[in-house]
Amino acid sequence: MLSKKSQYAFKALAYLTEKYKQGPVLIAEISKKKKIPLKFLENILLELKKADILDSKKGKGGGYFLKMDPAKVKVATIVRLVNGPIAMLPCVSLYFYERCKNCDEKQCGLHDMMIEVRDASLAILENRTLSDLVH
Amino acid sequence: MLSKKSQYAFKALAYLTEKYKQGPVLIAEISKKKKIPLKFLENILLELKKADILDSKKGKGGGYFLKMDPAKVKVATIVRLVNGPIAMLPCVSLYFYERCKNCDEKQCGLHDMMIEVRDASLAILENRTLSDLVH
DNA sequence: TAGATTCCCTACCAACTTGATAGACTTAAA
């Protein structure tokens, strides 16, 4: 399941997508409109900025805004960034791979199945972008 | 991600699938062969028994065994039982549904996307069984 | 029926994660 943090992140990103190319948006405005706890949202937006998804301006007239075209930002990227692995097992994760202990991947039935699940999920998440969040 | 508990559960179930119709298997044997902490495994197996996946016999010659044909036990069932929701959001879960707060499902882009992901995962997990774990 | 064997049950625990808050600091505009 996506954490609350991830859900907040997507709501905020959807809002910033609507406001794309309309100048910086205040954290406080996003917080109010999307009903996200202000200080928690601060952390999330900062993290997205450090990951080069968002950019910001300080001082009066400042705020947050998307660093690039929302149609270029994959949903999969955001999920990995804020929520972690998409795969159901570390041993089938592309970006967070870890070998399983006491389990030969070559003959583990679960392994193969979870690769299928991963690929099915990625087929969707890698082909949807922030612009698909707003319609 | 599947919890360690879930991974243990699948390993144990795979083992019991191999031994299907060969009489009760000791917790200690499963623990040793699959390298699962004994007492932790006890809890897991007991839970699976209460959920009618396994049955057991006490005393000498006792142990655990599958209650029904492994080809009849869906992987999706086990995941839901031991790990929880398969969906990425409560508001798109079939078995653990919860309405989202401050979010109209009818116009939430994330909602629709996560329904797609859920269905793609279920297409696999609902059509694989314990027998697919061993080959 | 005694004793061994095996699962059953309740309780507990440390470590980690999650969701959230507080407060001081920095940068930039007016």
Place this chain on the structure above:
DNA sequence: TTTAAGTCTATCAAGTTGGTAGGGAATCTA
């Protein structure tokens, strides 16, 4: 130089995860 923003560090309560401890209850066998 004041004010309006974002930035940073720290902290915290509650819940979850992974695991352990120890005795109780059922069953088999001698």
